[in-house]
């Protein structure tokens with residue numbers, strides 16, 4: 544096994560990252576691939592959605608499709624920030640944030656849907672690139688989540704994948720509701 548310092552200088556990454564060429568060291572590329580394909584799934588789901596449907600907020604005051612898209616951008620930003628801290632720091636504190644406040648501040652209703660999709664795709668691509676460099680055991684690196692407690696990179700990515708799917712379902716339901 545090489546020393547941490549050598550690995551760091553070779554890869555120019557954070558502490559405790561090792562070369563991927565070591566046998567049996569591949570990371571969770573199946574999970575990375577699912578993160579990677581989501582922006583396209585989202586793009587397809589949003590193709591051809593009329594403007595009125597995209598900004599329609601349900602009667603209960605919850606989010607429109609555009610609000611959800613803005614929220615996904617915010618979520619992608621925090622996910623990247625948190626994962627980066629977990630890779631580079633020793634059990635960093637992962638502060639929580641108010642997603643409702645961020646969504647309101649973003650004014651997604653008047654933003655361009657194309658811009659939101661581009662922002663999300665770019666943020667996600669950066670995360671995919673960062674995670675692709677990790678070896679298997681890096682995925683056990685952890686942070687201290689303000690609400691969830693100690694959480695590993697693997698667990699945070701699992702949650703992000705579930706989060707993707709939940710909001711995709713939400714968008715489908717909103718599309719359906721706009722038709723009726």
Ligand code: NI
Pocket residue numbers: 614618706710
């Ligand atoms: Ni969410």
